Amino acid sequence: EDQVTQSPEALRLQEGESSSLNCSYTVSGLRGLFWYRQDPGKGPEFLFTLYSAGEEKEKERLKATLTKKESFLHITAPKPEDSATYLCAVQRNSGNTPLVFGKGTRLSVIA
Amino acid sequence: GAVVSQHPSRVICKSGTSVKIECRSLDFQATTMFWYRQFPKKSLMLMATSNEGSKATYEQGVEKDKFLINHASLTLSTLTVTSAHPEDSSFYICSARGTGEDGYTFGSGTRLTVV
Numbered sequence A: 001e002d003q004v005t006q007s008p009e010a011l012r013l014q015e016g017e018s019s020s021l022n023c024s025y026t027v028s029g030l031r032g033l034f035w036y037r038q039d040p041g042k043g044p045e046f047l048f049t050l051y052s053a054g055e056e057k058e059k060e061r062l063k064a065t066l067t068k069k070e071s072f073l074h075i076t077a078p079k080p081e082d083s084a085t086y087l088c089a090v091q092r093n094s095g096n097t098p099l100v101f102g103k104g105t106r107l108s109v110i111a
Numbered sequence B: 001g002a003v004v005s006q007h008p009s010r011v012i013c014k015s016g017t018s019v020k021i022e023c024r025s026l027d028f029q030a031t032t033m034f035w036y037r038q039f040p041k042k043s044l045m046l047m048a049t050s051n052e053g054s055k056a057t058y059e060q061g062v063e064k065d066k067f068l069i070n071h072a073s074l075t076l077s078t079l080t081v082t083s084a085h086p087e088d089s090s091f092y093i094c095s096a097r098g099t100g101e102d103g104y105t106f107g108s109g110t111r112l113t114v115v
Helices: none
Strands: A003-007 A010-014 A019-026 A030-038 A045-050 A056-059 A062-066 A070-075 A084-092 A105-110 B004-007 B010-013 B019-025 B032-038 B044-051 B067-073 B076-081 B090-097 B104-106 B110-114
Touching (some): A003 A084, A030 A062, A030 A070, A070 A084, B019 B090, B019 B110, B032 B076, B044 B067
Parallel strands (some): B010 B110
Antiparallel strands (some): A003 A019, A030 A045, A030 A084, A062 A070, B032 B090, B090 B110
16 A cells, blocks of 8 residues: 655744655655645645656755655755645556645744 | 636535535646545545546545536536535545646645535
8 A cells, every 4th residue: 555654744943944854655666756835725736746766856945855765855944934734745657546645744934 | 837726715505505616727638637635734635536528436435425526528527515514524625637747736725614
């Protein structure tokens, strides 16, 4: 059974305090690992897709990395507007399959 | 980029009535759409997979007679919550399978409150 585990559940950072979020996964035939940002009362907003171990992608203060067992979302010098829930999801290597989501990490950045 | 429009964003209905939620892909055709349910501070739980022109595939534990899904065109899928009860109150989110890098575009969600 596909499983996605995110840690920590919640993270509170001071503005400018860099940190990393973890996503461990077990999936038969990984096609892609996705990171989304979700604000309260909104749908998930796409951040990154990673396809193979060793791949890295960056967007502003965010950087996502992937290994064969886990992915990290690094947040460098976060700002209060980075406060949100960050969701990790995996796609199995077989066509139009749905994403399997982790429970998310709720990030709060305090000014 | 790909856009999915979901309506309504909020709805309050009386117990026993039915509510329809629409999910439209605005600038691409989506042969497959997914419906999720999300409880407060919880992750997205897949309810069903909807393929255009065929019956939806429901996840274990999801009542297909309560949550009716129709995907009659390549740009529209609907979720109807029939005979709604307070326990059906939740945040419902649709997702359309596209061809861009993100591959999966999400709607903005519908907050359903059954009173």
